[in-house]
Amino acid sequence: MLNKIWPIMIVISILFGIFTGRLDAVNDAIYISLEETVNMCISFIGVMCFWNGMISILKNTKIIEKLKNILKPLVDKFFSGETEKAKEFISLNIISNIIGIGNASTPMGIRAMEEMEKTNNKRKLSKSMNLFVLLNTLSIQLIPTTVISIRTSMGAESSGKIIIPVWIVSILTFLIIMTIGLKIFGEDEKNEFV
Numbered sequence: 001m002l003n004k005i006w007p008i009m010i011v012i013s014i015l016f017g018i019f020t021g022r023l024d025a026v027n028d029a030i031y032i033s034l035e036e037t038v039n040m041c042i043s044f045i046g047v048m049c050f051w052n053g054m055i056s057i058l059k060n061t062k063i064i065e066k067l068k069n070i071l072k073p074l075v076d077k078f079f080s081g082e083t084e085k086a087k088e089f090i091s092l093n094i095i096s097n098i099i100g101i102g103n104a105s106t107p108m109g110i111r112a113m114e115e116m117e118k119t120n121n122k123r124k125l126s127k128s129m130n131l132f133v134l135l136n137t138l139s140i141q142l143i144p145t146t147v148i149s150i151r152t153s154m155g156a157e158s159s160g161k162i163i164i165p166v167w168i169v170s171i172l173t174f175l176i177i178m179t180i181g182l183k184i185f186g187e188d189e190k191n192e193f194v
Contacts, residue, residue: 043153058099067095078135079116079128086115090132097139100146109136134181140170 017026058064068091075087075094082090089112096105112132120126125133144166151159 040153064095067098068092071095078131081119081126082116082128083119086112086119089115093136097136098142100141100143105136105139130184131178131181134177135174138170138174138177140174141166 013026014023017023068088071091071094072087075091079087079090089108093105093108093112096108109132113129116126116129116132120129144162147162147166148159151162
């Protein structure tokens, strides 16, 4: 869908620039935005490299295994009908979100859904799959690395000031949405893919 929307918007902008006699303003906007994008990406890369390095250090410790053991009762309770392999991918997805590496959580989430799909009707979402989508969307984060990286790249004075508000909001939304989700998705209820 976006691959159709963006070209249409670009063509409209160029046509608007031609008909209003402001094509030079469109041209300037393109080059200014490209320069700002490159500068932001360079700043963003540095901060992301730092956090990815921190995560690599964590992987070499037993912290990830300890987190998986802490999450095991929760995962077993909410995803009781799923295979151990699916539960492991679910745990790794949750851990990746908690420690703030959304880039690593996405592949784990896809693998978890693929494993859950093997044990469920391929045309319908099971309760476990629905809850996993909710849980993955909510993603409680101890260190919101992406937002901190963006704030740093944009020149914020204290990028880490958002950590406590992020904790409060993510915990509240997690509790509210999971409570609603558990009530909406009954034990045997399945929802058809759209």
